[in-house]
Structure formats: C-alpha cells, structure tokens
Amino acid sequence: MHALSSIIARLLSTALLCFFLGRPSIATAATPPAAPPLMLANIYHPGITLADYWISEKLDGVRGYWDGEKLLTRGGQRINAPHWFTANWPKTALDGELWAGRQQFSRAVSTVRRETPDDAAWRRMRFMVFDLPAHPGTFEQRLPALQDMLAKLAVPWVQPVEQFKLGDHATLQRLLQQTVKQGGEGLMLHLGASLYRTQRSDDLLKVKTHEDAEAAVIGHLPGNGKYQGMLGALLVETPDGRRFKLGSGLSDLQRRRPPPLGSVVTYRFRGLNDSGIPRFASFMRVYEP
Template identity: 65%
Template sequence: MHRRHVLAVCALALAAPAFAEAPALLLAKVYQPGLPLADYWVSEKYDGVRGYWDGQRLRTRGGESITPPAWFTAGWPNTALDGELWAGRGRFAQAQSTVRSQEAGDAAWRQIRFMVFDLPAHPGSFDERLPALQTTVARMGQPWVQAVAQHRVGSHEALHALLLRTVRAGGEGLMLHRGASLYRAGRSDDLIKLKTHDDAEARVVAHLPGKGKHAGKMGALLLEMPDGQRFKLGTGFSDADRTTPPPLGSWVTYRFLGTHHGGLPRFASFVRVREDMVATQ
C-alpha cells in the first residue's frame, strides 16, 4: 500500500470516534392507577437530555460523549451521577442543540443545568441515596448542578393536582421513585413517570411515500418499537419534516392515547427526533 494512503487511513482511524457502550440506566415505567403512593418520592419530570457522569466523563443515554466547556464539569466527583441536562421548561430543543453540538460555547452552556436525581453507584436504597445525593451536590457548590427536589404526596388526588399545576406552569410531568428500591438498570416499578398524555420512543425503519397533498414527500414513517412490533406514524409532521424526514435508524418520540389490545399505540402523532439516542440500522 502506498505510504500516503497508509497515512490517510491511520488519520481517519484516529479521527473516528470510538464506539461507546450505553450506560446501564434505571428507566421509567408509565403510571398505573392503584400504585402504593406512600412508597414513593415525587419530583418534577425535567424535559431535557439524560446525562450520565461516570466519574470521568459525561455521556448521553446512548453512551455518546458530551463535550461541555471544561469549567462545566471541573471539580465533579469520581462517583457516578445520573440526571438531566436541562435548559428550563419548554426548552427541550435548546437543551438538545447545546448538548449535541461540538461547538456550543460558554454562552449556550451557561443556560444548561444538570439536574441530578440519583447516585447509581451508591449501594443503598433510594431513601438512603437521596441524602447522600444532596450532600454530594452541596459539596460541589456549583449553581448549574442541582439536586432534584423530592417530596412525599399524601393521596392520588393530591398527586394529580400537583401534576396539573406542574403542567400548567410549563412542566412536562412528574416522576415517582420507590424509596426502598436499589439502583438497577432497566424498566421496573421502581421508577414511574406520570404525564397528562402518553409518549414513547421507536426506531425509524422506513419512509413511506405520501399521496395527495403530500405526493413527492414522506407520507408516514414505519416505526419499530423496542419489543419488535411495527406501526405507521403519519400525523404530527410539519412540511419541513415531510421534506426531510428523520433518518432511517434514528429514534423518534411519539405521543399517543393508550394502546390497542395487542400493544400498538392509539392515535399516535410525531413529537420529535431523539438525537440523544444512538441511531441503528
């Protein structure tokens, strides 16, 4: 092989990002009536980008490295922190743009807060992790790093009243965290999300052609759910979305109203592309 070609191949190999394994995160299930509310702490659900500090670097839910300015993570502990990179209520797009950009500067990152809600490496229950988390964040002494406020709620009526107040103020919803639970990866009743609507993520496997006024553009997406089931998603798109649809393999969030008997979503509509989740083919 020619020496110049060898050098070019080596340079590309050095420049290519290494594959990052996704962190083993605790994931939420959807609220169901009858939950033993006395067992849970309640907090606001922050609409941002999941951030996982592994003690050395900050990563997304999919395992990709996040590159904030050096000051943002300076002095962070060598223990894991799980939280949300958040730009404020109703500013998901701003948070996602800043976190995903390799060129976002100080001004953009000054608008981001790391809302910490768990200590994954702590061996105790959430009841025990919570004061440890609050102590850890207080010792950091950085205004852009905050421990998520957790409360007890006395009744389901009070819980839903809190949900409505949060949503009316621009919040996304609530999270319920079982106090006796250990930190374990995957979905379980240890962590519950409560919103005024259902939403979920699915992977784009095909672009289906449009008809009528959408002729020549994308008419619908064929999506694959994590359990392998597929369905067509044809509403909620702007003209720009239909002209340049989400790439094949990317993950999108969709909103829906319950499910059919087989588990497929009812009245599903497109919300956004999840750029913090690794695209797969």
C-alpha cells in the same frame, strides 16, 4: 434492483433501531459504546402505596451520567461539555438530566451533541441531579447525601432535583395535569426504600398523560391538499415488526425536510387498538440515545 434496495433499507433501519434501543441486531456497522449502568423506570400504575414514594418533575432533557471523570449519555457516548462546566465535580457517579428548561428539549440536544462545545449554549444548561448510583444506601439515605454533596460543590448549574411527597393519587393526578399545562413533561416517583439497581423496575416510575415509544422510519408518504409536495406521513416500524403511519405532530419544516429513512423517531400514543397498533400516535421528535 428496487426490491433489493427496499430490503437493504429495511435491514438498515431495523439494525439502527436495535442499536439505539440496546437490543440484539442481525447487523451492526460498529460496536456501540458501553452504556452506563442506569436505573430505569416503569410506567406508573394503580395499586402502589404512594406514601412510600418521593415525587419530582420529569425533566425533558438529555439523560446525563457523570462517572467521576466524564459525562456520558444513556447510550454511553461521551458528552463534550466545556471544561468549566464539569470542573471540580466529585469523583463519584452522578445520575441526572442535562436540562435547558421546560419545552427546550431541542436546545438541550443541540447543545449536548456538538463535538466542539458551544460555550454560550452551555451557559444556558443545568445538570439536574436526581441520584447517586455508587451510594450503597436506600434512596431515603442517598437523597440527603446528594443534597449535601451539591451544596458543598456550590455550582449554580449543578442542582439537585426537588423531591417531595404527596398524600393521595388524586392529588398526584391534579399535579400531573398542572405540570403538563405549564409545559412540563410529567412526574417521576422514586421508591424511598429502593437501592440503586441498574434495571427497570417499580422502584422508579414515570407518570405521564401519554405513553411514548420509538420506531424506525421506513417510508415517506406524500401529502395532499395543503401538504401537496411535502411529506404527508412517515411510515414507521416498531422493533417487533408492527407498521403504521405517523402523520400528526409534524411541523411544516419537518414535512419539507423529513427524518431520513433508517432514522429512529419517538412518538406518543394512548394505548393500542385490537391489532396492536398505537392509538392516536403523534410524532414527537427524532430519537436521541
């Protein structure tokens, strides 16, 4: 019976991880909502011509897609924002981030995921728009159109993300370190000549001091010493079957109430070791699609 329970738990966690990450699964409980067509980013790498890219801060919030009528998450779930928040928004698609400020990711997620919107919480949110998916032009052409559209909308909580250019990669790295030191997550690079293509490419690049990825929780390992009686580490599994322990980065509250088996978590790391296991892996948060 114990072996059967373990097999079922593993199948459920694998199915859940595949559901969240948009990959085929051997079993799903329900048909997921259709995800909006989004432009996705690759990881920054040497060799690009920096002068061709516009630069902005990577905002640590919830990706939001306005389809002209309603707000959706990147996974396609409807966001129940108050009516006043989206009143008079344009009848065209907007791609952006629902943001509560630096280091306020948990607040943003808590606000966005409520079935009944918390009016006071939404008063602290902003929709930071970085693109116009339906515009046929290049990013260089979409950017002024976006800025003009939001200027005419004149809503304080809907703002264009600031875009600028830098001359060299050394300056980019200094800005990255400064942004992270001040509580930011990183930077984004957007190719000026790119069309809005709904795929992952070098048209959009994220620049961070670390990499991050998702894994399913398949075990709770007991703690020792000051963590006696609490969680010591999460045992997690990546979509390709790699397993490893995730112990650092967890708060005392998370050790007392760990993410449940089958849930999906985001972790940060710095490259892979020879066996393919993430180096210096650290828990970040429970994954939000």
